[in-house]
Amino acid sequence: MADPKFFTNAGPFSLQQIAECAGCALPSGASPDHMISDVAPLDQADSAALSFLDNVKYKVQFQETEAGACFVTKGMADFAPKATIALITDNPHKAYALAAQMFYPPIERLTQISDQAHISSSAKIGKGAYIEAGVHIGDHVQIGQNCIIEANTVIRENVQIGEYARIGSSATISHAIIGAYVRIYPGVRIGQDGFGFAIDPAGHVKVPQLGRVIIEDHVEIGANTCIDRGAGPDTLIGQGTWIDNLVQIGHNVKIGKGCVIVAQVGIAGSTALEDYVVAAGQVGIAGHLTIGTGAKIAAQSGVTRDIPAGEEHMGYPSMPIKQFLRQHVTLKSLINKGKNT
Amino acid sequence: MADPKFFTNAGPFSLQQIAECAGCALPSGASPDHMISDVAPLDQADSAALSFLDNVKYKVQFQETEAGACFVTKGMADFAPKATIALITDNPHKAYALAAQMFYPPIERLTQISDQAHISSSAKIGKGAYIEAGVHIGDHVQIGQNCIIEANTVIRENVQIGEYARIGSSATISHAIIGAYVRIYPGVRIGQDGFGFAIDPAGHVKVPQLGRVIIEDHVEIGANTCIDRGAGPDTLIGQGTWIDNLVQIGHNVKIGKGCVIVAQVGIAGSTALEDYVVAAGQVGIAGHLTIGTGAKIAAQSGVTRDIPAGEEHMGYPSMPIKQFLRQHVTLKSLINKGKNT
Amino acid sequence: MADPKFFTNAGPFSLQQIAECAGCALPSGASPDHMISDVAPLDQADSAALSFLDNVKYKVQFQETEAGACFVTKGMADFAPKATIALITDNPHKAYALAAQMFYPPIERLTQISDQAHISSSAKIGKGAYIEAGVHIGDHVQIGQNCIIEANTVIRENVQIGEYARIGSSATISHAIIGAYVRIYPGVRIGQDGFGFAIDPAGHVKVPQLGRVIIEDHVEIGANTCIDRGAGPDTLIGQGTWIDNLVQIGHNVKIGKGCVIVAQVGIAGSTALEDYVVAAGQVGIAGHLTIGTGAKIAAQSGVTRDIPAGEEHMGYPSMPIKQFLRQHVTLKSLINKGKNT
DSSP states (O other): OOTTTOOOOOOEHHHHHHHHHHHHOTTTOOOOEEEEOOEEEETTTTTTTTEEOOGGGGGGHHHHHOSSSEEEOOGGGGGOOSSSEEEEEOOOOHHHHHHHHHHHHHOOOOOOTTTTTTOOOOOETTTTTEEEETTTOOOOOOOOOTTTOOHHHHHHHTTOOOOEEETTOEEESSSEEEEOOOOOTTEEEEEEOOOOOOOOOTTTTEOOOOOEEEOEEEEEEEETOOOOOOOOSSSEEEEOOOOOTEEETTTTEEEEEEEEEEETTEEEETEEEEETTTOOOTTOOTOOEEEEEEEEEOOEEEEEEEEEOOOOEEEETEEHHHHHHHHHHHHHHHHHHHHOO | OOOTTTTOOOOEHHHHHHHHHHOOOOOTOOTTEEEEEOOOOOOTOTTTTTEEEEOOOGGGHHHHHOOOOEEOOOOGGSSSSSTTTEEOOSOOHHHHHHHHHSSSSOHHHHHHHOSSSEEEOOHHHHHHHEOOOOOOOTTOOOOTTOOEETTTOOEEOOEEETTTOOEOOEEEOOSSOOOOOOOOOOTESSOOOOSHHHHHHHOEEEOOOOOEEOOOTTOOOOOEEEEESOOOOOOOOETEEEOOOOOETTOEEEOEEEEEEEETTTEEETOEEOOTTTEOTTTTTTTTTTOOTTEEEETTTTTOBOOOOOOOOEETTTTEEHHHHHHHHHHHHHHHHHHHO | OOOOOOOOOOOOEHHHHHHHTTOOOTTOOTTTEEEEEEETTTOOTTTTEEEOOOGGGGGGHTTTTTOOHHHHHGGGGGGGGGTTTTEEOOOOOHHHHHHHOOOOOSOOOOOOTTTTTTEEEEEEETTTTOOTTTTHHHHHHHOOOTTTTTTTTTEEETTTEOOOOOOOOOOOEOOOOOOOOOOTTTTTTESOOOOEEOOTTOOOOOOEEEEEEEEOOOOOEEETHHHHHHHOEEEEEOTTOOOOOTTEEEEEEOTTTEEEEEOOOOEEETTOOOOOOOTTTTTTEOOOOOOOOOOEEEEEEEEOOBBOTEEEEETTTTEEEHHHHHHHHHHHHHHHHHHHH
C-alpha cells in the first residue's frame, strides 16, 4: 500500500479498465466490473490489490499471495492461489507498469515560474512551465512547453530543452540540445568539458572541448550521473535510453536507442553503443570501441574490445559469457586437483 | 596539530579526564594531572599531544613518536618510547575517537532560519533549527529539533526528519522518513525513482516507484551517494549504519544495523544486508540477494550469490576468501610451470 | 565545426601563427600565409580546417581526411592526402591542443558579483571576481583575483582559493586551501569528513577529522568528484594533476604532481601516489599504499600492494601487466586442453 502522504491513488479501477490499459484479456469467469483499488508487491497485496509475478524466484510468494488479481505468464498461471485472478500476459512487468501508471499518474505541477528564479530576459520559456526558486536559466536558453525545472538547477546559455522535460534539483546543464519527455534526476551534470588534454610532464595541456551533448526524446538520466560534452564530435544519447545513477559517460560517446545503462557504469571517450545494448552495474567500457546492437554486458565486466551484435559478455577483460564460465569451472577443478594430490 | 583556522581545540585535558573519557586505566606511575593539549598522528605528535597506534604497519612510527601519550593495545605497549605514556586499551581507535571528540566537539550552529530559505507555511520546523539560505522545504515537511540544514538543500513535500539531524549543502531528499542524529553529506540524493521499468523495444515502460526511503537513527551518508526509494516495498537503512561517498543503493534494498558500506559500492535492487555487514570499496552486489549478519566483502568483489552470516568473500564472481586465494596461488604455479617447460 | 551557439571562434589564423603557437616547423612548400579558419576532427574537417592524428586506430580517417592541415608524427606524415598539409610534431595531440586553444580561448566572464550571492562581510574577494547568484561564501574566506564562482556553489568559512580559479555550479568546499588556476567542476565535494570511525557493535564512534584538503596550482577536478579532508594529516593534490568525474579520494591521500586520475577511480585513505601516476577508469587502490612515480594502472585494476616507480600493473588483485597477460593466456590454453580431452 503506497503511503498516501507521498502518493495519490487515482483508483479504484475495474478489471475491465485494467485489462484494457495493460493490453491483456480477462480470464473466463472473471467479472469485468470487479473493482481493484490499488497495486502492491505479492507479499503485501490484499484482495483488493493488483500485483505481478515476473521473477521465478518469487514463485512461493505468488503461491501465497492474497492479491485479488495478478499479472503472470501463461506458464505460471496455474500456481495462482484460488482467490487470485490470474491476468495472463507475455510481459507481466510491462502490464503491471501500465496499470500502476493508471493508479499513480505522475504528479502534475501547476504552471508557475518563481520570481526567485534567475531567468535571462533573452531566454524563451514555453507555456505551462513550472520553474522553482533558485533555478538559473542563461541567455538564449529555449525551454519547451510544460517543462518542470526543480529548485537550484542551473541551465547555461543557449541550451535547448524539449517539451514535457522534467529536470530535478541541483542539476547542471550546458552545451546541450535536449529532446522532449526527457527526465533528468537531481545532481546530474551534463555538458561540462570532457577529460581531454595532451599529457606533458611540464603540465598537461587542455584540449578545448568543442562538441555538444545531444539527448534525444524519452531519455531518462539518473541522479548524480555525468555526461561530458564532445571534444569535437558530439556526445549523443539515443531515443528512449535509460541511464541509472552515478554513471560516467565520456566525451564523444554515442549511445543508440533503447539502451539500458545501470548504475556506476563508466563509458570512456569515443565509444559507440548501438541500439538496445544493456550494460549492467559497474561495467567499464574502454574508449574507441563499438558495442553491437542488443549486446549484453554482465555487471562489473571490463570491456576492452568490440562486442559483436547480440553477444553476451562477462569478465575482466570481458569475453563471451560461455568462455568466462568455462574458465571459472576450469579454475575450480584445478584447485580441487591440487587439494587431492 | 589541527589548523586553528578550521578547528577549535577545547583542551587541554588531564590524563585523568582522557582516561575516563576513553574508558581505560592510567598506567602506574602516570600522573592523573598531567596535561595533554591536543591530539595528533604519531609522526606529528609532540610531547603535549595524544596519539594512537591501531595498525601494525605504523609500528616504526610508534617507536619513534614524540607523543606525550598514546593509546595502544597491551601487546604493543612495550614498544612505546620512554617519553610516551602508553594508555592500554583493547580498541585504541575507539579510545582515540572518544578523546578526540572531547578535544574537538562538533561545531555548534546558533539557532537561525534564513529569511532567504524557501519554507512552506505548512512545514513544521522544530526548535533550535539552523537553516541556511537557498534551502527549500516543501509542504507538510516535519523537521525535528536542533537540526542543521545547509545551503541550497531541497527537502520535498511530506518528508520527516528526526532531531539533531545534520544535512549538508545541495542535497535532495524526497519520499523519506529520516531518524534522529542522522548525518547526510553534501550532494546526497535520497528518494528519487528507482531504476524500475519494463524493457520493451518500442520504448521502456516506467514502473511507478511507490515505496519510500526509511533511514533509522545515527546513520551517516557520504557525499554524492544516491539512495533510491522503493518500488513498492521501502528502501531501508538500519540504525547506526555508515555509508561512504558515491555509493549507489537501489530500490527496495534493506540494510541492517551497524553496517559499513565503503565508497563507490553499488547494491542492486531488492537485496538485503543483515546487521554488521562490511562491504569494502567498489563492491558490487547483484539484486535479490541476502548477505548474512557480519559478512565481510573484500574491495571490488562482485557478489552474485547469497553470502552466509559471518563469511568473508572476495572475487569476481565472489567466493569464500580462502577459495579465492587458492585460485590465485594455483594460477601462479601454472604460469611458473609453463615457463619451466 | 563547433556550434557557434556554444563556441566563439577567434580565427582565422595563418599557418605561420599556428606553427608558432604549436611549436612546430612549416613543411617546405607550405605558404606561411595560408589561412586556416577552424579546428575539427579528421572526419569532419574541410579544406579550411586543422586537425590531428594521434591514435593509429584512426589512420584510415587520416588517409581520407579533407582537412587543410593536420598535426602528425613524422612516421605517419607520408599517409597524408595530397591536399592536406602535414604539420610534423612529436606530440600531435599537444600541438592540436595549443592551436585549438588559440581558436577557442576560454570564455571570459565580466567582473560581477551578484547581489543575490550570500557573501560574509569578513570574506575577502579579489579584484576581477565573477560570482553568480545563490553562491554562499562563509566568514573569513579568501578568494584570489579573477576567480569565477558559478551559481549555487557553497564555500565554507576560512577556505582560501588562489587567483584565476574557476569553480562550477553547485559545488561544496570546506576546510581547504586551493591554489591558483585550479578548475573545479560542478557538483564537486571537497573537504567533508573522511570515513573515519572506530567500529563498535554498540555504535560506530566517529573520529573527528582534523586535517584539511590542500590543492596545488593548475589542478583540474571533474564533476561530482569527492575529496575528503584529512583525519589528522592533510589530503593533498599535487600541482597539475588532472582528476576526472565521479572519483573518490579518501582522507590523508597524497597525490603528486602531474598525475592523471580517470573517472570513477577510488583511492582509499592514507595512500600516496608519487608524481605522474596514471590510474585508468574505475581503478581501486587500497589504503596505506605507495604508488611510485610514473606507475600506470590499467582500468578496473584492484591495487592491494605498493607499486614500484615506472611499473605498469593490471588485474584483481593487480600485478605487473606481463604477469597478468601470461595468466590470461595460461587460462585460455587450459580451457582449450579441457575441450580436447
